[in-house]
Amino acid sequence: MPWTSTNRIYAKPSNTSGGEGVTAVATANSARAAPTAAADTGGRFELSDHGYGKSCVKLLHVYRDGEYHAIREYDVSTELKLTSESPYVLGDNKDVVATDSQKNTVYLLAKKHGVKTPEEFGAVVVNHFLYTYKQVGEAKCRVVEYPWERLQAGAPHNHAFIFSPAATRWCEVSQVRHDAVVVKSGLSGLRVLKTTQSAFVDFVQDEYTTLADAAERIFSTVVEAEWTYDSMRTADFDNAWLTVKDAILEKFAGPPDTGVYSPSVQHTLYQAEKMVLEKVSEISWIKMTMPNKHYLNIDMSKFPANVTKGDPRHHIYQPIDKPAGLIYAQLRRRPKSHL
Incomplete structure (x- = not known):
């Protein structure tokens, strides 16, 4: 049996209700006010912004359709903003989705859904984090694409490509819980x-x-x-x-x-x-x-x-x-x- 922490709360999809065990935990948590920097400092300071994530997750997506292959290569960066300030104020990590887990999520979502465009993949990533982890209040994803083009050898080559850095394509996708996805391309x-x-x-x-x-x-x-x-x-x-x-x-x-x-x-x-x-x-x-x-x-x-x-x-x-x-x-x- 793998090691588990008795203090860890496993995330449930944000639009579903948990069982009795989850309800008991929620009741216990609501009995004490969530700690904040303002409460910790007697109102002198406040945590005006915070977030964390994984930067520059390198990803090559190869789509093989018989002899004809297509590629897209990216740097993917994720950022989560928790609704709780406990990790900062108390050093309590029970709500923290590790940055290594965020890296793994990028690869697994790419494997499951493929990568059609940077913008659509970014939306898949932010939607996943908001749906899976109820403690996440906002999710962001930045995708930078490497400029690969199909090699022309008299005709377009089936599976060979050339790096052609005329310009770099990027996008930033963000979503606050209960709000629409915001997409900025560049x-x-x-x-x-x-x-x-x-x-x-x-x-x-x-x-x-x-x-x-x-x-x-x-x-x-x-x-x-x-x-x-x-x-x-x-x-x-x-x-x-x-x-x-x-x-x-x-x-x-x-x-x-x-x-x-x-x-x-x-x-x-x-x-x-x-x-x-x-x-x-x-x-x-x-x-x-x-x-x-x-x-x-x-x-x-x-x-x-x-x-x-x-x-x-x-x-x-x-x-x-x-x-x-x-x-x-x-x-x-x-x-x-x-x-």
């Missing part, structure tokens, strides 16, 4: 650069200004984006993520032969956000950040002409990572009028 690390069709002119010129107008400049940035959905039931998460990425690239680069003119980072960012909301009706708001990655002209006039003369098609710039301008904006749908 894109990070999308680094882009174009060598023309970018300017920055007519900005404030005063005694603090040394930057000159630039009618022609290199435009480079690393895009970060995040957005939320009105409803999980109608959202196509894979399509939404690809649409956001494609909108950013389209408004940044434009047609392949002519490009698109950018008068500022702010304008390009706004145009991409507007396209996203126009194309994906389930997205309620999107926020994007575009830091400048500067490539500065090098002044060759200081050098003799005989050492700088050469093919005029050669242009040399100096990459400058820091300091960098930081531009962001959030575009949301306005509430519909009820008039």
Whole structure:
């Protein structure tokens, strides 16, 4: 017989009632007030936030359909917020779902349900914790996807893949007990650069200004984006993520032969956000950040002409990572009028 603790209370699903033993425990617990930091300190302090979980549970999901295989690789992080402060105030662990158990849960749920999208798997995880453990008041799950693509060997390969880190996909799924699931999706690390069709002119010129107008400049940035959905039931998460990425690239680069003119980072960012909301009706708001990655002209006039003369098609710039301008904006749908 395996070892068990007589003081441990095994969790029951939150929407079911326990037997007489569970009722007796609940009655005994209700007889004494749940300890809090406020009670422990005579009202001087309060535990304003708390939670714990398992970070970066690495998971590779392989779906084998005959000779054709598909993969998705993730870092999954879980976080639980208990309704009790006893683990902190008293060191009483009877309500604590161990972080190692949370890790095991991720693997077991992936095995049972598979992983269709990061968002849907995150919802499965948070629903499981709220249903299984009545002492959990809120559950969160963050999923970061590794950018694997199917290898193209004249045709798509059945079971070989290539790591293609153009951008990182992530999501954060959370749910408070008795509330709806909240899903935030995101894109990070999308680094882009174009060598023309970018300017920055007519900005404030005063005694603090040394930057000159630039009618022609290199435009480079690393895009970060995040957005939320009105409803999980109608959202196509894979399509939404690809649409956001494609909108950013389209408004940044434009047609392949002519490009698109950018008068500022702010304008390009706004145009991409507007396209996203126009194309994906389930997205309620999107926020994007575009830091400048500067490539500065090098002044060759200081050098003799005989050492700088050469093919005029050669242009040399100096990459400058820091300091960098930081531009962001959030575009949301306005509430519909009820008039």
